[in-house]
Amino acid sequence: MFDVEKIRKDFPILSRKVNGKPLVYFDNAATSQTPQQVIDVIVDYYHNYNANIHRGVHTLSQEATDLYEQSRQKIQKHFNAKFSHEIIFTSGTTHGINLVANGFSSILKKGDDIIVSALEHHSNIVPWQMLCERTGANLKVIPMNDEGELVMSAYDRLLSKNTKLVFVNHISNALGTINPIEYIIEKAHDSGAAILIDGAQACPHIKPDLQGLDVDFYVASAHKMCGPTGVGMLYGKEAWLKKLPPYQGGGEMIAEVTFEKTTYADLPHKFEAGTPNIAGGIVFGAAIDYMNSIGFDTIAKYENELLQYASQKLLAIEGLKIYGTAKNKTSVISFNLEGIHPYDVGSILDKLGIAVRTGHHCAQPIMDYYKIPGTIRASFAFYNTKAEIDTLVEGVKKAKMMLS
Template sequence: MIHIEKVRADFPILNQQVNGKPLVYFDNAATSQKPQVVIDAITNYYSTINSNVHRGVHTLSQLATDEFEATRKKLKAHFNPKHEHEIIFTRGTTESINLVATTLTSLVKSTDEIIISALEHHSNIVPWQMLCERTGATLKVIPMNDEGELLMDVYDELLTENTRIVAVNHISNALGTINPVEEIIEKAHKVGAWVLIDGAQSTPHMKVDLQALNCDFYTCSAHKMFGPTGIGFLYGKEAVLNELPPYHGGGEMIKDCTFEKTTYAELPHKFEAGTPNIADVIAFGTAIDYINSIGIENIEAAEHDLLIYGTEQLSKIPGLKIYGTAKNKASVISFNIGDIHPFDIGTIVDKLGVAVRTGHHCTQPIMARFNIPGTIRASFAFYNTKEEIDILVAALQRAATMLS
């Protein structure tokens, strides 16, 4: 059970006013807020052990390396890959997907097929389009229905012996749909395809067991998980990562380097060239500790309650239409009110202290599917409350009256 007052006290940014009103932060799908312990972890690194990692025999370097690698251990314990070295630190989900799509270039043929879904963020569309342009491979898309659920019977038809990789998100950032990734992975493996799961929106909200999922790649961004921006990870099965060439060349990723030839380091260093984002990796580990102190099951239950309550209350507003009504859904509600442009609604509710996201949410194909310019998106975290949802509803009603 979550003690909401205690939890909210952990997040200093929540205790402030915006435009003279108490802040109501409902833009968690874009980025989550950070508890004080995460902020302190960044400060503590620079104040006490600032040094480069993996390269020094002196005390500070060893302390920094220990703290840095401790995060990899925490991620292994939290996500359950088979090996620690299957966790590659990246700048986040976008870089992780680009790493895979780029390094696959030499392994993909013009006769190969890549499958994505109609629910993807641009970061899980564009890299695959670029791979197809480089290789001549064909991009296929799993369509969705009016509720925002993937048409799995069509997915069955899209899978062939030429399918090389299937890349789908675990949860839609725009609609909140939780995709049947277990089924997607199992069916893809039957035709010999690799599977990448975009976990940017799932990892803050649910338990993810990588060995149980059995996907080949999984991606994550720390800033969605109450951690810092600019850091995340790519998980890849050891055998699969060993097939891929390095993504960047430089320090740390070499075994031996001469002017005639360079041989590459073992995992994970093969994919971690250069000085890493040390402070934020350490703080990412602190964020994982914080999530576990609350309990991921408690987080999931609290956010589900907010989703149910928010859906009920928002549905009472005349003319409000919710986009994304999947049976299996995370704590995201996308909606419009009549013909009012979402940007106009968002601007007014901001003046009332409520932060929501408006626009296409980097999912323009979804908006085209519904023939709309964008939506208003309220996305909840476990530190939000039903009282804040009531404030949102009142702000929306006032905005709708002003703009009608």
């Protein structure tokens, strides 16, 4: 049985107070909280193993290297990548996207098309705009509808022999929409295009099978998955990673250096220049272990219960509108109160100890579509409760009364 109260005891921060009120943390789409089991691994690394990796013959270096590479293998197994060297450690999802965009600078040419969707985070828009400026490629956009779903018939029409790359998020951070990436990937490949999926919002809720999806690139961040900030992963098919040039130069990514010529290291080190976030990489694996101990099917089922409960309770408030009503969505609710700025509501909720996100959520084109300045976003994780949702609902009612 899923015992949310037992799970909550794993998260020290959930017992603290904010502004004299018990913390209600509903900003999980930005950053999830970290359980004690994962915090302990951070402490253990610095207590017992702190050394640079891949470079030393001494015991600490070898032990730290083993832990780091074991974590890479955990990530490979979790995402079902074919090889561990297809997992590149990054500083996060944004780093992974920029790495791929930089690599394609030497592949794209003027007149090529690349496709993004209207539901993207700025991190999956701006790097591709910069790529188009460098190469002369054309950026095309899959439109969305009022429910916050992508229009697949329009996607079909955008694809052509000129399409070289497609970039779509797995789940929208602003609306919670789960995109039909299986279809998107298949159609991209039918057109001869490569495809990158931004999995930052998906990985806390589901367990992607990268070989099953047949995706070319997939990116994610540890801090969305009960792990630390400043570390993430880029998955790339071996053939693509061998084709792309290195993103940065420095130590570790080289095979041999002379002043006449440098040759590059094999995968994955070709893309991992410099001293990495060693503790972060190790702890990323520990965070995945923790989430797998609960089970992603269990997490998805419980979070869907929270989504349905919260949607029903919030919609009972007169003048409240939810943006993003896709049939297939995860535990994110973006909403507004009629005639009230979202920032004002968020400020009052904070005084009540309730953490939500307000603004455009780094997805300004979505807000432009709805012709709004932003939304109040409540995003739920498996350690949240229905009682906390009740607190949110009462807080929104109070904010409405104060601001109307």
